[in-house]
Each structure stands twice: as structure tokens, then as C-alpha cells.
Amino acid sequence: MPPDQTNLLQGTLDMMILKALALGELHGLGVSRRIEQITKGTFEVKPGSLFPALHRLEEQGWLVSYWGESENKRRAKYYKLTNAGRRRLEAEAKRWGRIALAITRTLEAS
Amino acid sequence: MVLPRLTSLLRNLFQKQREEHELDEEVRTHEQLLVDENVRAGMNPQEARRQARLELGGVEQVKEQVREIRAGQLLETLGCDVRYAARLMRRSPAFTTTAVLTLALGIGANTAVFSVVNTVLLRPLPYPDSDRLVQIWSTNPNTNRWGMWTAYPRFEDWRQLNTVFEEMATARTWVISIKGGDHPESLFGVITSSQIFQLLRVQPMLGRGFLPEEDQPGHDHVIILSYGLWQRRFGSDRAVIGRTVDVDQQNYTVIGVMPSDFRFPPELPASYRVDAWLPPAPDPSRNERVSNNYYTFARLKPGVTLAQAQAEMDAINHGLAEKHSADRGLGVKVVGWRRQVGSEVRPALLILLGAISLVLLIACANVANLLLARGAMRQREAALRQALGAARARLIRQFLTESMLLAVFGGAIGLLLAYEGVDLFVRLAPHIPRLNETTIDPHVLIFSVVLTLGTALIFGIAPALQGSRTDLQDSLKESGSRLTIGSTRARARSVLVVAEMALALMLLAGAGLLVRSFVRVQQVDLGFNPKNLLTAFVMLPPSKYPEPRRQALFFHEVMDRIASLPGVECAGGADSAPMLTNDTGTVSIEGHPVEPEIQAERPKITPDYFRAMGIRLLRGRTFTWADSEGSLPVAIINESAARQYWPDEDAMGKRVKLEDGSAPVWRQVIGIVGDVRQDSVVEAARPEVYAPLLQVPVPYLALAVRTWAGPTALTVAVRHAVMAVDKDQPLSGIKTMEQVVEDSVAGRRFQMSLLAVFATIALGLAAIGIYGLMSYTVNQRTHEIGIRMALGAKRGEILHLVVRHGMMLAIVGVVLGTVGALLLTRFLSSMLYGVGANDPTTLLSVGTLLIGVAALACYIPARRATRVDPMEALRYE
Numbered sequence: 001m002p003p004d005q006t007n008l009l010q011g012t013l014d015m016m017i018l019k020a021l022a023l024g025e026l027h028g029l030g031v032s033r034r035i036e037q038i039t040k041g042t043f044e045v046k047p048g049s050l051f052p053a054l055h056r057l058e059e060q061g062w063l064v065s066y067w068g069e070s071e072n073k074r075r076a077k078y079y080k081l082t083n084a085g086r087r088r089l090e091a092e093a094k095r096w097g098r099i100a101l102a103i104t105r106t107l108e109a110s
Numbered sequence: 111m112v113l114p115r116l117t118s119l120l121r122n123l124f125q126k127q128r129e130e131h132e133l134d135e136e137v138r139t140h141e142q143l144l145v146d147e148n149v150r151a152g153m154n155p156q157e158a159r160r161q162a163r164l165e166l167g168g169v170e171q172v173k174e175q176v177r178e179i180r181a182g183q184l185l186e187t188l189g190c191d192v193r194y195a196a197r198l199m200r201r202s203p204a205f206t207t208t209a210v211l212t213l214a215l216g217i218g219a220n221t222a223v224f225s226v227v228n229t230v231l232l233r234p235l236p237y238p239d240s241d242r243l244v245q246i247w248s249t250n251p252n253t254n255r256w257g258m259w260t261a262y263p264r265f266e267d268w269r270q271l272n273t274v275f276e277e278m279a280t281a282r283t284w285v286i287s288i289k290g291g292d293h294p295e296s297l298f299g300v301i302t303s304s305q306i307f308q309l310l311r312v313q314p315m316l317g318r319g320f321l322p323e324e325d326q327p328g329h330d331h332v333i334i335l336s337y338g339l340w341q342r343r344f345g346s347d348r349a350v351i352g353r354t355v356d357v358d359q360q361n362y363t364v365i366g367v368m369p370s371d372f373r374f375p376p377e378l379p380a381s382y383r384v385d386a387w388l389p390p391a392p393d394p395s396r397n398e399r400v401s402n403n404y405y406t407f408a409r410l411k412p413g414v415t416l417a418q419a420q421a422e423m424d425a426i427n428h429g430l431a432e433k434h435s436a437d438r439g440l441g442v443k444v445v446g447w448r449r450q451v452g453s454e455v456r457p458a459l460l461i462l463l464g465a466i467s468l469v470l471l472i473a474c475a476n477v478a479n480l481l482l483a484r485g486a487m488r489q490r491e492a493a494l495r496q497a498l499g500a501a502r503a504r505l506i507r508q509f510l511t512e513s514m515l516l517a518v519f520g521g522a523i524g525l526l527l528a529y530e531g532v533d534l535f536v537r538l539a540p541h542i543p544r545l546n547e548t549t550i551d552p553h554v555l556i557f558s559v560v561l562t563l564g565t566a567l568i569f570g571i572a573p574a575l576q577g578s579r580t581d582l583q584d585s586l587k588e589s590g591s592r593l594t595i596g597s598t599r600a601r602a603r604s605v606l607v608v609a610e611m612a613l614a615l616m617l618l619a620g621a622g623l624l625v626r627s628f629v630r631v632q633q634v635d636l637g638f639n640p641k642n643l644l645t646a647f648v649m650l651p652p653s654k655y656p657e658p659r660r661q662a663l664f665f666h667e668v669m670d671r672i673a674s675l676p677g678v679e680c681a682g683g684a685d686s687a688p689m690l691t692n693d694t695g696t697v698s699i700e701g702h703p704v705e706p707e708i709q710a711e712r713p714k715i716t717p718d719y720f721r722a723m724g725i726r727l728l729r730g731r732t733f734t735w736a737d738s739e740g741s742l743p744v745a746i747i748n749e750s751a752a753r754q755y756w757p758d759e760d761a762m763g764k765r766v767k768l769e770d771g772s773a774p775v776w777r778q779v780i781g782i783v784g785d786v787r788q789d790s791v792v793e794a795a796r797p798e799v800y801a802p803l804l805q806v807p808v809p810y811l812a813l814a815v816r817t818w819a820g821p822t823a824l825t826v827a828v829r830h831a832v833m834a835v836d837k838d839q840p841l842s843g844i845k846t847m848e849q850v851v852e853d854s855v856a857g858r859r860f861q862m863s864l865l866a867v868f869a870t871i872a873l874g875l876a877a878i879g880i881y882g883l884m885s886y887t888v889n890q891r892t893h894e895i896g897i898r899m900a901l902g903a904k905r906g907e908i909l910h911l912v913v914r915h916g917m918m919l920a921i922v923g924v925v926l927g928t929v930g931a932l933l934l935t936r937f938l939s940s941m942l943y944g945v946g947a948n949d950p951t952t953l954l955s956v957g958t959l960l961i962g963v964a965a966l967a968c969y970i971p972a973r974r975a976t977r978v979d980p981m982e983a984l985r986y987e
Contacts, residue, residue, distance in 0.1 A: 028136065047140055047166050047172050051173075051176045052175045052176050052179040070143060072146050076140075077136040
């Protein structure tokens, strides 16, 4: 099942969100900051792509959300990985590993 | 995986607003968190806010993007299933057509019947705020023959004394004749008190309604025209207001024209048109407390309940009974008007609705059976999907989507059928109040949508559960060899066939009982001969014929003229004739204590009336024109009267008195005639006391003209015979007696025919159901049958094997259906005549019929089974 270009990109963001949430429950801004932190600022996730992705993942049943209190006492919507989401992340990670390896080999071939 | 999506679907559908609100809050919190972050980084608040906005890139844009994702998700999953289902439907057109048409018939017929129920029983009356309208009438606990009416003076008391009604009005129908044009015309009028239009909150289209004083003498020569009469007779002339017209030889001023859609009384048959509304001026009985002729209705004051109104009316009635002897022994009843209007047909309509929903259930069972059969063929597909990781719930959803799609197509076609069906129903139905208002309105549409979705669930759930329950091992085994059929699937299909049989039997039993009743009704001896008999009404305007003598002379002359017409055998007339008119009231019997409860029919007749009607003279003689004013007062009674009034004596020569306001004289009984069915074909005969017209003149007669052949051909001649006596005297309600009798059983005939049609459809569907199952079984067992034959089984044995299986199902179905019928047919009892609700003959014959049809349906596939070529069968697969 070779992923096409857009799927690859979308899949990448989804995977990164799942990964960010695998480390703990976060609100929207928290997710985006965690991704920046993990990727050392390579990826900056803008709200315009963050929120649609979060809602999509929630619709798929990979995330659940609830209203909680932020570190500076604001009511914020928190997201949490479900078991299905955790399995999804594992599968995505494996797939990504294969693709990355394949691409690396392709580029290294001379 | 399914559950979160399902909740998301529900969220999307039902909690859209909350969802929106949450999304807004989420994005705004995000903005706020960004601001907080920037402030902590050392920006001043303004700059922090600006940077946050920049990063966010517009609250609304973000929200819109989220919304798109959500909608897309929903559509994608649904669209996927629907596309797949549509592809399947296209691939098996025979299956699809059968299923869709079956459902279309079921849903369409249900929608049509419901639209009638909706109009007649559920829809508010066609007046503003009609739920506050009630009907009020006097009840007579002893005889209860007065039914729905009360007397005008009593109405006036009620109106003045009550405190619970905003307004009260009363009305009765009245035939008037107007002059002018090429012939005098009998008009169908409504006499009413002046408050009617304020009460109904309806305004005339032209002119004005009645003024409060216009039901009082001196002000009451005013008339309001119907839209139809205004068009027909006055050429839609707007200047008609204020014009004088000749009504019953008196001058009336036209004060208004009602709009075309105004109908009153609401339950009037569609074929009747009311031509005019006028004050009670022409009715001599308006001052009589004993003449209960008025239909009374009222509007409840806001906040007053029906029970409160009833309580106050009871108290008022109690007070009136102490003042007026005529009010003694009368009760009063207040009921919701809409409920009352539909009350007579309510049981019949509900039975039809029940019957047609049974038909839909059978249709559902049939489609479910088809789906189960197809599910068997799709077993491998389902197993494959599950092996590839589809959850069972996902499969169920897929199957239900397919059912839903079938139902939606069925429902759409059904709705089209319903449009046609309603027209047909309205055209064929006998008089049902308000039936002509029937339309497919939003309520009906909602009903049919709910019905469609419900139907999809009913027929789809079993196949979906079956189809999704696949055991990989099992399905592998089954597709490997076909020695046996999947047992649970076969059981489900058998249960469905049994259910179909049972439902069909219940419908057949109901239809059978109605058919038997109708046959009994047709065999009833009416006591008169309706063949070659023409009937019509003549009503003399009291203003022109004030003297009773002149009324009698007029009719004497008319009778002579009609009797001498070529083609006429003889002619008679009566002011109370079977199924046409009534004059029920008190009579006294000489030597008996005076009892107001001695009630009889009191026809005043011309001499040839019995001969014209074909009523048998049993003893004594009939009247002659010599029985007139100066001669001995005489009477003729019927058998019932003789039996009831003089049980142990000879009635001949005894004396009776009519308590009807005529000269109070004792009349000698000079003859006894046979009983007639006075009220309807099915109601037992009542005592009748006949008096000669010349001794008790009346201004109103129903004519009965016996002809040698084809009575309708004489219509014009009879009309002219009347006009030859008085050129301004119209004739109305011309009908053959056969038509009158037919009209009186038309409701019964219609009910019976519809139920018979429903039962036939049910029988057909059940036959198809059992045939389908047996064919399928034979196909599945081809291999087995082949082996049996190879081992020496005879054709007869194979036949027996297959037919026995089918007949077992049919018999179980018939037994269950009989139990169901025994429980349900009692709801029919009010519609039965001459048969009990649990009539064993009917149950036995419909059971036999159903088993016979089932045997035929099993025999065809069974014969196919016997033609199986063993070699072929063993090679198969």
C-alpha cells in the first residue's frame, strides 16, 4: 500500500501528534509545543493544521478529549491517546521506518 | 472503532450547537494560552495579543477547517457504505426489484391509509383554534334515539345560563326553495343561530355575518350564500349584497357570501353542498321544546376544561328539568368536537390501519427472507471481510446500510403510490366525514419517513445479525460441500415463514368474518321491495301552504298524477320511510298507563304507500282516500307494535293515540302490516304506527314510485307531475330505492372489500415466502437429494420429504395465526352481522385455504426436486 504524497504529509503530522500525546495528555498548544520541542524546532505546527488534525484523529477514535485546567488556570481542552491510537502509532512508526529506510537506500544508491 | 464514530455522528446530528460552542471555546483558549506564553516571554500585553493572533491565523478560518474535516469524515464513511450497497443493488436487479416493489406496496398502502386517519381523526377541524370547540347534545337515557341533538328553546337556555363557554351556537339542515331562473330550485340550507361565525372565527368573503339580533323574529329575513351558489345562481356578482331573493315565497336580504373553502357542519358528506345559511325563521319547530333537531356546538373559555364544562351543563340541565316537563329524563353531553366528528368511523379506520400494518409486516418478513437467502450466498464475502479485520459491528452497519437503501427506494416509490392510493380511496370510499380534505401533509410525510426507517430496521436486523455472524471454520466447511444447509440461517428463515403464515391467517380471518357478515346483510329481509322503486322528497314551504288541509290536498293531487304516468305501477308517500326519513316519537295505548317510553315510528302515509313499497298487509285493510278528516280516526300498526303493545291480545280494533301535537284522538287499529328495516339494513325493526295523511296532514313527504321497469327513466316525468300541481314546487333527493339500500351498506361493503384486498395481498406474500424458502431449500439440498435417489429413494418419497417440511411450517403458522385471530377478531365485533367474532366456520375455512395455498407453493419446488438427475446432482460442485 504505497502512500501518495499528501497522505505521506498528512500521515506525518498525525503520527507526530500521536507520538506527542503518547508521552502524556496535552491541550492543543501543548501538542504543538511538544512537537517543536521533540523536533528541535524543525516542525512548527500552526493551529490551522493542528486543530483539523486533532479533530480528525478524535473522529477516528484514536484520541479522546476532555475539558481540564491548564497550568495557568485556564479551562482548556485536553487530548489523550486511546488504546486504538497507541496501536495506530506503533503501526505508523513501523511503516514510517520501512519507508524511511527505503528512501534512504534509494538516495544512497549510486 | 464504531462506537466513537457513532457517538460522533450523534454529536454531529443532535449536539451541533454545543459542539460549535466547544470548538469556539477551544480555539479561543488556544489564543489565550498563546498570549499567556508571550507575556511570560516578556512582551507587553498588546504585543503579546498581536503575536498570538498572527500565529493563530484567524479564529474563524481554523474553525471552518475543523468543520470541514468533521463533515467530510461523516460523509466519507456513509458514502462508502451507500456506494457499496448501490453497487450490490445494481448487480442483482431481480432481487432489488422484488424487494423494492414489495416494500413500496407495503409502505405506500400504509401511508395512504394513514393519511386518511390523519385527516379524519387527527387533523384539527378547519376552523381557527378548533381544539377549544365542543359539541353538546341532549341524551335520553331510556331510548337514546335522539343522539346528537337538542331543541332550540333548550339551546337558548343553555346559552344564557352557562359561564363556561365563550360562545354557543346551534344549527340544523333545512331544505328551502328559491324562485327565479328557469325552474324553482331546492336548496340545501343550514338554519343557524346568529353567533355561528363569531364562534367558528370565520368571516364571510363578501358582506357580513349575522348580527346578534338576526335570529329573532322581525330581523330574521336575511341569508348568507355559499360561494358555489353565488357563482352558479348569481354569476359571481359582487353587487349581490343587499339584494332581495325569494326564499319559500318570502323576501330575504342577501347579507354575505362565504369563502369557497368554508365547510359546515364539518362532517357533512363531500357530495352535499350547503347552498345558504339563514336564521331559524322558516323552522316552525324552533319554539318546541320536544323537537330535538338542533346540532349544538360551543367554544370553551380559555382555561376551562371539558370536565368543568360538563359539570356546569349537568347543573344547568338539572335546573331546566325542574322547570320544563319536556326536559325531564334528558341528560346532557359535552364532547370535543373533532373527536365526535371522527367517532363513528374511528374503529373502522383503526382496523384498516391495523390490517395494513400487518400486510407491511408480512412484506418485511418476505424481504428479510430474500436478504437471508442472499446472505447465505454472501457468506464467503462476509468471512473474507472479517478475516481482513472488519469488526462484526462494522459488518452489521454495512448490511443495515443496504437494507436502509432498499427501504428508502421502497419508501420513495411507496409515497408516489400513496398519492394515487389516496385518490382512489377517497373516490371509492362511502361517506366518511372530512374525507375530501385528505392530503399528504407534513405529518403524513414524517409518518412515511419514520415508517421507512422502521421498516428497514425490522426487515434488516435479522439478516444483518445472521450475515455478520460468520465462523470462518463453518463457512469454509459449508462452501466445501453442501450436504446440509446452515442450520441457524435455515431456522431464522423458517421462523419468518411461520410468522408470515400466522399474520396472513389473522388477516384472512378478519376479512372472512366481514365477507360472511356482508353475505348475511345481503340476505336480510327488508320488509319492502327496493326493486323498481324511485324515491324523492317534496317539502312544501309552510309560508305558502300554512293550512294542513291544503298540504294534504296537494299531495293527494300529486299522487293521482304520478300514478297515472305511463310506466308507473303505483305511487305512495310517507313522512317517515325506511332509510330515508324518520318521525320517531311517543304513542299512547288505550288502557295502558301513559308512558313517555312507549316510542314508535309514526309514518303518515298515502293509501297506496304499502303497495308501492311492497310492504305486506297481514291482516285487515289498508287506508283509502276515504279515511279523511270527517271519518273514523284509524291507524295501521306493524307486527312489532302488535307484539309489543298487545302481547297477549288481538291488536285489531284496539286504539292508539299519536302524541305528536296533532289532534289528540284515539285511532282504531284497522290493519297489521309486516315489519320493515326502518333505520338501516342491520338494525332490527321497531314498532310502527301508521296514520292516513288526510287525517294527519304533514308538509313533507318522501315519495315512493313503483315502476314497471328502469325507475330512473321516470325522473323527469315525476318532476313534471309535481310541477303541474305547483309550478314553483321543487323535488329533491331523487334516488332509486336500490341505491338508498346500497348506500346504507356502502360503508360495510367498502370495509369488507379493503380488508379482503389486504388479506389477498397477505396471502400472496405468504405464498411467495414459503415458495421462496422451499425453492431455496431444494437448491441447497440438490446434492443430498441426488444421493438419496442414487440410493433408491422413490420420487414420491422425495416429494413427501420436501412437502412435509413446508407443510410443517404452514401448520405451525396456521395454529399460531388462529390463536392470534381469536385474540384480535373481537375488535371487529362492532362490524360483524350474524356471525360471532370467533366464528369457527370462518376460522376453519381460512385455515384450510391458507394450508391449501401453502401446499401448492411447496408442491412446485418439490416436483422440481423429484426431477433431480442423480448423476448431475452428484457431479454438482
